[in-house]
Amino acid sequence: xxxxxxxxxxxxxxxxxxxxxxxxxxxxxxxxxxxxxxxxxxxxxxxxxxxxxxxxxxxxxxxxxxxxxxxxxxxxxxxxxxxxxxxxxxxxxxxxxxxxxxxxxxxxxxxxxxxxxxxxxxxxxxxxxxxxxxxxxxxxxxxxxxxxxxxxxxxxxxxxxxxxxxxxxxxxxxxxxxxxxxxxxxxxxxxxxxxxxxxxxxxxxxxxxxxxxxxxxxxxxxxxxxxxxxxxxxxxxxxxxxxxxxxxxxxxxxxxxxxxxxxxxxxxxxxxxxxxxxxxxxxxxxxxxxxxxxxxxxxxxxxxxxxxxxxxxxxxxxxxxxxxxxxxxxxxxxxxxxxxxxxxxxxxxxxxxxxxxxxxxxxxxxxxxxxxxxxxxxxxxxxxxxxxxxxxxxxxxxxxxxxxxxxxxxxxxxxxxxxxxxxxxxxxxxxxxxxxxxxxxxxxxxxxxxxxxxxxxxxxxxxxxxxxxxxxxxxxxxxxxxxxxx
Numbered sequence: 001x002x003x004x005x006x007x008x009x010x011x012x013x014x015x016x017x018x019x020x021x022x023x024x025x026x027x028x029x030x031x032x033x034x035x036x037x038x039x040x041x042x043x044x045x046x047x048x049x050x051x052x053x054x055x056x057x058x059x060x061x062x063x064x065x066x067x068x069x070x071x072x073x074x075x076x077x078x079x080x081x082x083x084x085x086x087x088x089x090x091x092x093x094x095x096x097x098x099x100x101x102x103x104x105x106x107x108x109x110x111x112x113x114x115x116x117x118x119x120x121x122x123x124x125x126x127x128x129x130x131x132x133x134x135x136x137x138x139x140x141x142x143x144x145x146x147x148x149x150x151x152x153x154x155x156x157x158x159x160x161x162x163x164x165x166x167x168x169x170x171x172x173x174x175x176x177x178x179x180x181x182x183x184x185x186x187x188x189x190x191x192x193x194x195x196x197x198x199x200x201x202x203x204x205x206x207x208x209x210x211x212x213x214x215x216x217x218x219x220x221x222x223x224x225x226x227x228x229x230x231x232x233x234x235x236x237x238x239x240x241x242x243x244x245x246x247x248x249x250x251x252x253x254x255x256x257x258x259x260x261x262x263x264x265x266x267x268x269x270x271x272x273x274x275x276x277x278x279x280x281x282x283x284x285x286x287x288x289x290x291x292x293x294x295x296x297x298x299x300x301x302x303x304x305x306x307x308x309x310x311x312x313x314x315x316x317x318x319x320x321x322x323x324x325x326x327x328x329x330x331x332x333x334x335x336x337x338x339x340x341x342x343x344x345x346x347x348x349x350x351x352x353x354x355x356x357x358x359x360x361x362x363x364x365x366x367x368x369x370x371x372x373x374x375x376x377x378x379x380x381x382x383x384x385x386x387x388x389x390x391x392x393x394x395x396x397x398x399x400x401x402x403x404x405x406x407x408x409x410x411x412x413x414x415x416x417x418x419x420x421x422x423x424x425x426x427x428x429x430x431x432x433x434x435x436x437x438x439x440x441x442x443x444x445x446x447x448x449x450x451x452x453x454x455x456x457x458x459x460x461x462x463x464x465x466x467x468x469x470x471x472x473x474x475x476x477x478x479x480x481x482x483x484x485x486x
Contacts, residue, residue: 004257004330005092005193006301007162007169009185010345014297018164021301021340022089023330023362024078030069031078031337031395032384033357033370033377037062041134048074050109050121050156054149060134064355064372066337069384077129079339081353081372084137085166087341090128091159094173094197095245095254103227104176107154122154122177128161139163139170143182143215146172151217154178160193166345166352170215173199175243179220184213189289190265190296194257194330197244198288202237246284256281256314256327264304265292273312281314281327298356298367299424301340306331306362317409331363333406338362341372351438351447354431357381360398364405364416366423366465368394368458369431371447378455390466394455397462404469411472419465426457 008019024031041060046053061084065077079089107122123131131149136142142163154177161172169185171193183199185191191198204221207214217223224230224242231241259281263272270278279286308329309315313322316329340356353372358365370377384395391397401419405412434450437443 002195002253002328002332003092004195004305005089005160005162005191006261006304007164007171007185007191007193008296008301009169009187009189010167011187012190012292012296014295015344016346017342017344018087018166018169019296019298019301019340019342020087020089020162020164020169021305021338022079022092022162023305023332023335024066024337025332025334026076026336028334028399029076029336030384030386031066031359032069033064033066033355033381035062035064035374035376036134037375038134041130045127045130047120047123047127048072049124049126050107051117052120052123052127052153054123054131054153056131057135062375063129063133064377065129066339069386074126075130076126077133078337079341080129080133081341081343081355082133082136083373085343085349085352085373086133086136086139086142087164087343087353088129088133088142088162089339089341090132090161091125092161092193093125093195094158094160094193095195095247095250096158096176096197096243097245099227099229100176100243103223103229104178106156107177108156121156123149124155124157125159128159136163139165139168140184143170143172147180147182147215147217150174150180151178158197160198164341164343166343171199173197173239173243175217175220179217179223181217181220181239181243182215185289186213188291190292191289192258192261192265192286193288194254194261196250196254196258197240199239200285200288202239204237240288250284251282252326253328255283255286256309257330258286259283260307260309260312260330261304262286262290264300264307265296266290268293298340298342302338302356302358302362302367302420302424304330305338306365308363317413331361333361333402335361340367347435348439348442350444351435356427357394358398359395361402361406364402364412365398366420366458366462367427368423368454369427370451370454371434374447374451376448378452380455380459391463392459394458394462397459397466401462401466401469404466404473408469408473408476411476412469415465415468415472419461419468422461423458426461427454430454430457
């Protein structure tokens with residue numbers, strides 16, 4: 001599934017939190033935000049895509065998820081936070097190359113000529129949150145459990161997965177059917193991931209030693225050597241050259257997104273525009289991680305995951321852009337859900353985890369903060385159905401606002417900017433207020449009360465934004481006429 005991911009280490013973020021976020025770019029999939037109680041977690045998991053069956057441990061943790069409303073293709077939990085304040089987002093669909101896949105093919109389900117299943121496939125995006133998040137107490141444990149599952153069951157697709165806790169962020173990339181490679185994100189760095197194999201450096205000595213910042217499959221060295229996968233020269237170790245892709249499609253679909261993200265965070269460090277640019281939208285060597293020029297806020301993460309090449313010749317909404325729409329935007333029409341998962345080290349454990357929730361197309365939606373350590377979420381976020389309901393569903397209100405604003409961009413963008421700023425401002429205000437109340441009163445019911453207030457203002461502001469963009473769209477209807485009946 002095409003997605004875009006940003007990871008922000010705790011020394012790179014504005015408040016010392018770890019931040020992980022991913023646009024879940026399905027195909028307009030209906031999503032909801034729910035809490036999975038341990039009593040509801042299955043003991044045996046069966047994938048609908050690959051048909052693999054997996055026995056699960058008996059001691060799951062409570063966790064949040066943003067699953068599909070329509071369960072025909074499975075759960076697709078996408079992201080969440082468990083009761084130990086460990087966050088996970090899964091997955092970023094990445095790329096590979098024929099040498100790797102020839103050496104370790106994907107594990108896909110096999111059928112006979114009559115369509116009867118002969119053998120199941122491996123695990124994939126449908127499954128990973130459910131299989132991993134309820135059973136880990138740290139981000140590092142997430143890497144270990146996922147690695148064991150990959151080696152035992154394999155995967156049918158290339159995926160990138162992020163884990164975070166209050167101290168660390170880890171990034172995992174699958175390699176072929178059964179291998180993986182993982183790195184700890186440096187505390188002072190930001191990671192950008194646009195649907196490609198991303199890692200551009202790795203320390204094998206650490207991976208097979210202390211494992212302070214690097215972990216991989218036990219046989220990865222031999223796998224590379226035995227199958228002649230290493231395309232590096234001069235003794236360098238760039239995993240992207242070994243396991244990644246170098247296709248024409250990358251240069252219109254993937255690398256332009258990395259370029260825009262790096263341009264946003266490193267605009268004074270490198271030259272991104274003009275004939276002498278250090279990096280262009282089609283550069284294959286844009287860094288996977290870097291130290292940003294300033295600390296990164298939640299608003300920065302939301303902005304960049306909503307972006308569509310503003311201020312460049314590629315903006316699809318610009319009337320003066322030279323090459324509008326030639327590159328795949330980050331903020332794309334078909335995004336289903338995005339959460340900025342924030343684990344804060346400076347507050348009590350009960351209120352450390354905040355999920356900044358957005359549904360629908362990010363250029364036009366709002367973002368609201370919710371305490372994650374709760375038993376349930378307000379119906380406005382958790383009650384999405386297949387029926388279109390803009391009155392009582394944040395998902396459907398967001399979808400409708402996006403469609404109307406996109407079609408009437410020039411008239412609507414000012415309403416959208418005000419809507420987004422108001423949503424963020426009220427969100428910060430409530431979290432600040434209820435953080436202080438919890439520290440003072442230690443009342444767990446305060447988290448539910450705050451989330452209810454978030455739902456209330458989200459509904460009010462979303463309906464106001466919907467009315468505004470509806471009016472602009474109405475005024476632009478082709479069947480309008482200047483002469484009135486009065």
